[in-house]
Amino acid sequence: MELIGISINHKTAPVHLREELHLTKEEMIDLAAHLKKDLLSEGIVLSTCNRTEIFGLTQNKQLNHSQIIQSLIDLKKSNEITEDHFYKFFSCNAVKHLFNVAAGIDSLILGDSQILGQVKEAFQLSEDVRFSGAIMRRISEYAIHVGKRAISETSIGVGAVTVSYAAVQVIEKIFAGLNKKSALIIGAGETAELAAIHLKDKGIGKISITNRSFDRGKILAEKINGYMLNWDNFKNELHNFDIIISATSSPELIIYYDEIKKVMKKRKGSPLFIMDIAVPRDIDPKVKKLDNVFHNDIDSLKVIVNENLKKRENEIPVVKKIIQEELVNFFSWYNTLEVVPTIKTVREFFEMIGNDELVKIKNKIHKDDYPKIEQMTKRLIGRILHNPTINLRKLAESGRTKSEAIEYSEILKELFNLTKNSNNGKDTN
Amino acid sequence: MLSTIHILNYLLPIFYLVTFYVYYFDFTHDKSSFHNAKRIFLFVTLFVHLSYLLIRTAEFNHPPITNKFEIFTVLAFTIAFSYFLLELLTDVRGTGLFVIFFSLIFQIISSLFIQDLLEVKEVLRNRMLGLHVVSALLGYSGFTIAAVYGVLFMLLYKDIKLSKYGLIFKRLPSLETLEKLNFYSMIIGFILLTFAMIVGFVWLPSAFPNFSYLDPKLIFTSIVWIVFGIGILLKLIANWYGKKVIIFSLVGFVFAMISVVIQNIFAKTFHSFY
Numbered sequence: 001m002e003l004i005g006i007s008i009n010h011k012t013a014p015v016h017l018r019e020e021l022h023l024t025k026e027e028m029i030d031l032a033a034h035l036k037k038d039l040l041s042e043g044i045v046l047s048t049c050n051r052t053e054i055f056g057l058t059q060n061k062q063l064n065h066s067q068i069i070q071s072l073i074d075l076k077k078s079n080e081i082t083e084d085h086f087y088k089f090f091s092c093n094a095v096k097h098l099f100n101v102a103a104g105i106d107s108l109i110l111g112d113s114q115i116l117g118q119v120k121e122a123f124q125l126s127e128d129v130r131f132s133g134a135i136m137r138r139i140s141e142y143a144i145h146v147g148k149r150a151i152s153e154t155s156i157g158v159g160a161v162t163v164s165y166a167a168v169q170v171i172e173k174i175f176a177g178l179n180k181k182s183a184l185i186i187g188a189g190e191t192a193e194l195a196a197i198h199l200k201d202k203g204i205g206k207i208s209i210t211n212r213s214f215d216r217g218k219i220l221a222e223k224i225n226g227y228m229l230n231w232d233n234f235k236n237e238l239h240n241f242d243i244i245i246s247a248t249s250s251p252e253l254i255i256y257y258d259e260i261k262k263v264m265k266k267r268k269g270s271p272l273f274i275m276d277i278a279v280p281r282d283i284d285p286k287v288k289k290l291d292n293v294f295h296n297d298i299d300s301l302k303v304i305v306n307e308n309l310k311k312r313e314n315e316i317p318v319v320k321k322i323i324q325e326e327l328v329n330f331f332s333w334y335n336t337l338e339v340v341p342t343i344k345t346v347r348e349f350f351e352m353i354g355n356d357e358l359v360k361i362k363n364k365i366h367k368d369d370y371p372k373i374e375q376m377t378k379r380l381i382g383r384i385l386h387n388p389t390i391n392l393r394k395l396a397e398s399g400r401t402k403s404e405a406i407e408y409s410e411i412l413k414e415l416f417n418l419t420k421n422s423n424n425g426k427d428t429n
Numbered sequence: 430m431l432s433t434i435h436i437l438n439y440l441l442p443i444f445y446l447v448t449f450y451v452y453y454f455d456f457t458h459d460k461s462s463f464h465n466a467k468r469i470f471l472f473v474t475l476f477v478h479l480s481y482l483l484i485r486t487a488e489f490n491h492p493p494i495t496n497k498f499e500i501f502t503v504l505a506f507t508i509a510f511s512y513f514l515l516e517l518l519t520d521v522r523g524t525g526l527f528v529i530f531f532s533l534i535f536q537i538i539s540s541l542f543i544q545d546l547l548e549v550k551e552v553l554r555n556r557m558l559g560l561h562v563v564s565a566l567l568g569y570s571g572f573t574i575a576a577v578y579g580v581l582f583m584l585l586y587k588d589i590k591l592s593k594y595g596l597i598f599k600r601l602p603s604l605e606t607l608e609k610l611n612f613y614s615m616i617i618g619f620i621l622l623t624f625a626m627i628v629g630f631v632w633l634p635s636a637f638p639n640f641s642y643l644d645p646k647l648i649f650t651s652i653v654w655i656v657f658g659i660g661i662l663l664k665l666i667a668n669w670y671g672k673k674v675i676i677f678s679l680v681g682f683v684f685a686m687i688s689v690v691i692q693n694i695f696a697k698t699f700h701s702f703y
Contacts, residue, residue: 173589173598176605269670271604288590292671300592307594 002058003135004040005094006065006072006086009051010108013085020078023047025125031075032131039067042133044140046101046122048115050108053101055094057135095139095330099323102147104156111156111312116147135334142330149322156315159308164195166304167275167296168202171243174273174294182206183243184229186254188213188220191277192247196224199243208241210234212248235259239266245275246282253284260287275301332396339396342409343389345418350381388412430488431545437481442540444474445505445533452526456600464522471513471525478506478536492559495549500566501539505532507563507570511617515574521602521610527577557632565625565650569685571618572657576682578611579675586672608671612664615678619657626654649688656681 008021023031028045035043035056043056054068065088073081089097100106102119123140126132132140150156160166175181183204185196188211199207207226211217214231221228229237238244238259248254260283264272271292276283281297288295354377362370395408412418448470455463463470482503485493493499509532516522552558585601588594601607629647634640641647660677663669 170589170594172603173585173601174604176603176609268668269673270668271671294589296592303592304594 002063003055003091003094004058004063004065004068005053005055005089005097006068007051007053007089007097008081008086009053009106011106012087013081017078017081017085018050018052020081021047021052021072021076022049023052023076027075028122028125029129031072032126032129034071034075035068036131039063039071040131042126042136043131044122044126044136045131046119048118051101053098055089055098055136055139056131057133092327092331095142096323096327098139098143099146099326102143103150103319103323104147105150105316105319109161110309111150111158111161111315113151113157116144116151119143119147135337138333139330142326146323146326149326150319153322154315154318156312156319159304159311161305161308161312162194163277163298163301163305164191164198166301166308167195167245167277168198169304170275170294170296170301171199171273172202174271175242178202178204180205181242182208182240183245184234184238184241185209185220185226186234186244186246186282187211187248187278188217189247189249192245193220193223195245195247195275195277196220196226199245200224200226204243208237239263242271243273243275244283245277247277248282250278250282251280254282255284255287257284257286257290260284260293261290264290264293277301335396336393338406339392339409342412342418343392346388346412346416347381347385349416349418350385354378354381430484434481434485434488434545437477437484438540438543441474441478441481441502441505442533442537444477445509445529445536448474449526449529449533452529456523456526457596467522467525468513468516471509471516471529475506475510475513478502478509482506489546489549491546491549491554492563494559494562494566495546495553496544498539498543499546500562501535502543503563504566504570505535505539507567508532508535508573511567511570511574511614515610515614519606519610521606523600523602524578524581524607524610527581528574531573531577552636555636557628557636561625561628561632564621564628568618568620568622568625569689571614571616571621572653572678572682572685575611575614575618575678578607578614579678579682582607582611582671582675583679604671608675611675611678612661615657615661615681619654619661622650622654622657626650645691646688649684649691653681653685653688656684 008018010018023045028047031054032043032045035045035054039059040056041059043054046053046055052072054072056068065086066083069083069086087097097106098119102116104111104113104115107115123132123136123144126136126140160169171178178199181204183196183199183206185192185207188209192209196207196209207224208229209217209221209224209226210229210231211220212231214228217231218228220226235255238255239262244255246254260272260274269292271294274283274287274293274295276285276295276297279298283295285295285297287293358370358374358377361373365373392408392412448467451463451467451470455467482493485499493503509529512525512528512532516525581597581601582604584597585604585607588598589604602610656677660674660681663677664674
């Protein structure tokens with residue numbers, strides 16, 4: 001039984017290959033069932049837009065990563081993906097990688113806060129389909145604890161690290177509360193959607209979408225509970241919005257200086273935030289000259305993003321320290337798993353000797369004395385075994401690797417002749 | 430009693446300095462341990478200051494408004510107290526540093542030069558004068574705080590316009606909040622100054638035989654009152670936003686300060702008590 005893990009992520013494969021291996025919930029359930037049947041005694045399957053990973057305990061020592069990778073490739077019927085697109089982990093490194101993922105330091109967006117929730121869901125799914133066992137359950141507890149500690153004890157998740165979120169931060173420095181403000185999103189692509197979602201999360205009062213393709217715009221509007229504005233006349237409505245975010249693929253400007261000037265007249269100088277995330281730009285940058293018009297484009301917002309990313313990078317050593325602490329804690333527990341059967345065997349061996357001796361003297365002593373001698377024998381065994389038991393457990397807990405714990409166990413078995421090849425604990429005397 | 434007054438007089442700048450430092454530390458540090466505790470520092474400082482003013486009033490048998498340096502200590506108190514109320518009401522905590530700075534300066538000057546005055550003109554013991562001066566000082570405190578928020582608004586406005594995301598951007602509340610705080614301070618200052626002027630118009634002619642409506646302090650105060658009044662009206666009626674209203678409060682404040690300095694140094698009229 002060995003801890004094993006495989007991972008395909010943004011560091012090992014381009015996005016189109018990662019997409020190929022993205023698993024739906026149903027696929028994860030199917031894969032878990034397959035793995036449990038033939039390969040892993042327990043495990044988890046994690047699949048997000050940036051990574052697909054499998055961790056578990058092997059059913060036999062001959063198992064290698066290739067079989068797990070092949071199961072995944074077979075399930076998705078992918079031809080392009082090879083083993084080279086995967087990271088492969090064993091034992092401590094498998095747990096360490098999982099902790100890194102939970103803490104967000106292995107994410108495409110450093111310190112990504114969503115990943116912890118996705119890790120939790122993966123463990124829950126594993127539990128639901130009975131793919132989880134005592135060891136994976138304990139790994140799950142530690143991984144979630146690592147993720148929570150990383151968030152609460154460090155700044156790994158602090159500050160905006162996407163342009164859309166940086167824009168929301170600037171918006172919050174202009175307006176006191178977003179619940180009474182209205183925003184217009186021009187475009188319905190991925191960037192526009194991300195910006196709309198951030199605004200929605202921040203409790204924007206009203207959000208409208210306008211897009212050249214009405215149908216595509218409507219899909220986004222429905223997704224975020226927004227309103228749809230007709231492309232042909234959206235400019236007549238611009239003055240009704242406090243926030244305008246533009247992210248179209250138009251090769252030319254969509255909104256000109258004079259148009260915003262008129263808008264500001266209608267708004268009586270009330271502030272207007274304009275975010276132009278499009279490349280090439282959609283809105284004439286000269287509008288920033290107008291009073292109370294706060295214009296931002298990708299370059300200006302990247303200043304915030306880069307600064308925050310740098311801050312997050314500075315937090316990596318602190319997060320790694322947390323991971324190291326929790327790895328030690330986990331392996332203290334995990335290593336004792338190897339000594340528990342040894343302790344049990346030694347105890348049984350001593351009890352067997354005690355019982356043998358009691359049988360021998362049972363008919364030689366008065367029947368009233370027998371219970372006292374029986375009690376004394378049990379106490380004696382308990383006292384003799386107390387220190388070795390405690391020390392063996394401590395040695396296992398303080399051992400850096402599982403092999404150290406195994407070594408101690410083997411020595412103990414050897415001393416008492418308890419190895420499986422011997423007479424299974426029979427007293428050889 | 431006198432020794433207590435003297436000790437408190439020297440302690441007060443230290444109290445304000447510590448409070449100022451605590452607010453400064455909180456402003457400049459990301460995860461400051463003083464974020465919640467700084468309010469307690471300000472409260473203790475205000476409590477000590479109020480005790481000092483009350484003991485002084487009891488000991489010298491007149492409100493502490495009989496000379497410039499007594500006025501300064503009252504002004505230090507009213508500015509800090511007004512800010513404290515504003516912080517409690519709005520829960521905007523990132524701006525105290527800039528307001529308490531004024532209290533600190535006024536208190537240092539006061540502590541250095543204030544004297545024990547047992548003998549003062551009888552008119553300075555009058556309660557109506559106390560009401561008149563204290564409400565005027567509270568009014569000016571409101572204008573001072575409005576000006577501080579005005580300056581902060583302008584700094585943040587400029588930083589956002591230029592896409593500069595430094596300390597000012599990170600620590601200050603939103604432009605809308607700063608604008609509101611500026612406006613509320615203006616209104617409070619305006620109401621209190623109006624009250625002071627009404628008391629003055631009612632009481633001064635009867636108290637001073639040489640009362641004149643052409644008194645420079647009266648004229649300058651009226652101009653300050655008009656400037657702030659216009660700013661408030663434009664905001665309320667014409668729905669002006671941001672910079673335009675802020676400029677009114679800044680111009681009004683600068684004018685008020687200049688006029689106070691000029692009157693106190695150069696003008697010698699019935700309205701000059703010290």
